[in-house]
Amino acid sequence: MSRIEFSDVRHAYPPPPGQAPVYALKEISQVWDDGGAYALLGPSGCGKTTLLNIISGLLTPSEGSILFDDRDVTRLPTLERHIAQVFQFPVVYDTMTVFDNLAFPLRNRGMPETRVTQRVTEIAEMLDLSDRLGQRASGLTSDGKQKISLGRGLVREDVNAILFDEPLTVIDPHLKWQLRSKLKELHQQIGVTMIYVTHDQVEALTFADKVVVMHDGGIVQVGTPIELFSRPRHTFVGYFIGSPGMNVLPCSLDGGQPVFANNLLSSGYPADADLSGKLEIGIRPEFVRFSDDGIPVEIQKVEDLGRYQVVTVRHASSQIKMLVGEDETIPSHNPQISFDPDNLLIYCDDWAVEAEHA
Amino acid sequence: MRKTTNQKAWWLLVPVLLLVAFNAFIPLMTVVNYSLQETFGNNVFFWEGLTWFESVLRSERFHDSLLRQLMFTGMIIAIEIPLGIVVALSMPRKGPWVSVCLVLMALPLLIPWNVVGAMWNIFALPDIGLLGHTLNSMGFDYNFTRQPVSAWMTTVLMDVWHWTSLVVLLCYAGLCSIPDAYYQAAHIDGASPWAVFRYIQLPKMKRVLTIAILLRFMDSFMIYTEPFVLTGGGPGNTTTFLSIDLVKIALGQFDLGPAAAMSLIYFLVVLLICWVFYTVMMRDEEE
Numbered sequence: 001m002s003r004i005e006f007s008d009v010r011h012a013y014p015p016p017p018g019q020a021p022v023y024a025l026k027e028i029s030q031v032w033d034d035g036g037a038y039a040l041l042g043p044s045g046c047g048k049t050t051l052l053n054i055i056s057g058l059l060t061p062s063e064g065s066i067l068f069d070d071r072d073v074t075r076l077p078t079l080e081r082h083i084a085q086v087f088q089f090p091v092v093y094d095t096m097t098v099f100d101n102l103a104f105p106l107r108n109r110g111m112p113e114t115r116v117t118q119r120v121t122e123i124a125e126m127l128d129l130s131d132r133l134g135q136r137a138s139g140l141t142s143d144g145k146q147k148i149s150l151g152r153g154l155v156r157e158d159v160n161a162i163l164f165d166e167p168l169t170v171i172d173p174h175l176k177w178q179l180r181s182k183l184k185e186l187h188q189q190i191g192v193t194m195i196y197v198t199h200d201q202v203e204a205l206t207f208a209d210k211v212v213v214m215h216d217g218g219i220v221q222v223g224t225p226i227e228l229f230s231r232p233r234h235t236f237v238g239y240f241i242g243s244p245g246m247n248v249l250p251c252s253l254d255g256g257q258p259v260f261a262n263n264l265l266s267s268g269y270p271a272d273a274d275l276s277g278k279l280e281i282g283i284r285p286e287f288v289r290f291s292d293d294g295i296p297v298e299i300q301k302v303e304d305l306g307r308y309q310v311v312t313v314r315h316a317s318s319q320i321k322m323l324v325g326e327d328e329t330i331p332s333h334n335p336q337i338s339f340d341p342d343n344l345l346i347y348c349d350d351w352a353v354e355a356e357h358a
Numbered sequence: 359m360r361k362t363t364n365q366k367a368w369w370l371l372v373p374v375l376l377l378v379a380f381n382a383f384i385p386l387m388t389v390v391n392y393s394l395q396e397t398f399g400n401n402v403f404f405w406e407g408l409t410w411f412e413s414v415l416r417s418e419r420f421h422d423s424l425l426r427q428l429m430f431t432g433m434i435i436a437i438e439i440p441l442g443i444v445v446a447l448s449m450p451r452k453g454p455w456v457s458v459c460l461v462l463m464a465l466p467l468l469i470p471w472n473v474v475g476a477m478w479n480i481f482a483l484p485d486i487g488l489l490g491h492t493l494n495s496m497g498f499d500y501n502f503t504r505q506p507v508s509a510w511m512t513t514v515l516m517d518v519w520h521w522t523s524l525v526v527l528l529c530y531a532g533l534c535s536i537p538d539a540y541y542q543a544a545h546i547d548g549a550s551p552w553a554v555f556r557y558i559q560l561p562k563m564k565r566v567l568t569i570a571i572l573l574r575f576m577d578s579f580m581i582y583t584e585p586f587v588l589t590g591g592g593p594g595n596t597t598t599f600l601s602i603d604l605v606k607i608a609l610g611q612f613d614l615g616p617a618a619a620m621s622l623i624y625f626l627v628v629l630l631i632c633w634v635f636y637t638v639m640m641r642d643e644e645e
Contacts, residue, residue: 053542056546058542058545058546078545078546079545079548083546084546085542085543085546087539087542087543088539089537089539091539091540091543093557093558093561094561094562095557095561096557104547104549104553104557105546105547105548108547108548108549108550108553109548149543152543152547153546
């Protein structure tokens with residue numbers, strides 16, 4: 001096991017002839033602590049899989065280097081990096097039994113057969129596959145197959161990290177939850193670094209201690225689920241995490257305080273803030289309330305989601321979403337809203353403005 | 359409510375029934391008819407029962423050509439299938455060379471049988487043919503019109519040249535359908551190239567290989583035109599395969615009864631082998 005470090009890694013896939021290369025990864029420096037459970041979260045095409053393949057050595061980055069415990073492994077082949085990887089679609093060797101599938105990586109490395117049997121039995125026990133060891137792997141359901149893919153990573157004692165590339169995409173919803181808690185449990189049991197790629201925020205937030213949010217080839221924020229929710233560093237994190245996402249509204253500044261459509265708002269920012277660039281405020285729908293003396297709005301839509309209601313309101317040309325409890329009443333006459341000052345964030349050119357909050 | 363019964367719709371099936379009847383059923387029944395009777399022309403028939411079948415099954419001539427046929431088919435399958443797999447494995451998976459390779463591979467398949475026979479005949483002529491002349495000037499004693507070994511070698515080579523492409527194209531399609539993740543996973547599991555072939559590529563090619571073997575079996579088992587043009591079944595009878603022999607009996611000797619009986623046996627042999635092969639392959643799949 002080891003700590004994985006990215007130092008100024010950039011990667012571009014070979015461009016079509018005559019075109020400039022487009023970077024799939026833009027300058028990433030990041031440390032993955034030994035034994036951590038990380039989730040890489042981002043929309044399709046943001047470079048998550050590229051990053052994963054660079055860690056496992058299936059891809060060599062165009063620039064920069066990767067260190068495992070301060071040892072440069074950038075040019076090392078996959079085999080010598082001791083990485084296990086689970087792919088989106090379950091990969092099993094159809095003609096082999098479940099046992100042989102799990103034993104395959106060990107036998108390829110020339111482990112004595114008695115040790116192989118011991119390891120495989122142990123891992124099968126962990127994954128609840130013990131009673132299927134003699135079956136042909138091709139006959140299993142997709143969650144069973146995905147467990148085998150995972151098991152082939154776990155049997156090896158020398159793995160530095162296990163990488164998951166959207167492993168639950170093809171699994172039935174009711175089994176997803178089971179398999180995810182199994183992963184979490186395994187992580188606590190064996191303590192190996194796990195990096196989990198997904199575009200599903202619920203998956204990321206429930207699996208990981210630290211979530212790495214990627215956007216357009218770069219890492220925009222690394223943090224615990226709570227940090228990502230309450231202090232998104234980038235407007236993208238704001239609206240990618242949370243359902244519905246954060247409201248991002250144009251604003252200007254007056255005496256350090258944000259002004260949204262001629263309404264001076266109070267915030268936790270110091271009065272001397274002086275910023276230039278594209279200014280916006282970010283406020284999560286959870287922190288928008290109906291009030292008596294706020295911003296006048298027009299109600300556009302009310303969606304009842306059971307435990308709460310999502311209300312879409314409009315002020316001037318801006319749409320604002322708000323979460324209202326199931327038992328709260330929605331004012332029918334002259335509705336006005338206000339923003340919770342403690343949870344109001346200011347963004348300058350899409351990046352959060354750091355401020356000393358009370 | 360009473361349903362009105364209207365059976366007129368059955369008439370709509372008449373064209374199809376006629377087509378099938380004239381296409382398959384009546385010709386087949388004619389053969390059955392000939393196989394059970396003796397005729398001396400003028401549509402006069404004498405009942406013979408299973409005599410023709412018995413005599414064909416007992417005849418040494420039939421045994422010999424069946425054996426030659428089995429040997430020929432066995433040889434070309436034993437060469438074409440592994441060769442096809444090797445060629446398919448070494449073809450590029452992406453890039454500009456893909457289409458070049460595919461077109462080159464498809465070329466032999468587009469050439470008519472008798473042209474292939476004629477081409478190889480000229481190519482192999484011992485005195486002026488490129489192959490024949492080269493072999494002879496290198497010191498080999500090669501003459502496909504006189505030596506059985508040379509004739510066999512040339513016939514097998516011709517079939518390999520003509521049909522390996524089919525196996526290549528089928529295998530290539532099978533290989534292309536394997537997702538990258540399999541190779542990546544195998545790489546991470548530390549699999550050797552042989553293990554990748556044995557546990558990923560070969561199992562994934564199983565279905566197309568089954569089809570390839572079936573097609574090559576049926577086609578080569580019924581081969582007629584190419585060896586007929588190349589060797590005419592000779593020297594002697596050494597390259598007289600089943601269908602050449604059948605034509606000799608039916609049209610050369612005009613023994614319609616034995617020829618009909620032989621056709622039916624021939625047909626049943628092809629059917630039986632295909633059925634057994636397919637069932638065995640598919641049963642394995644279900645396990």
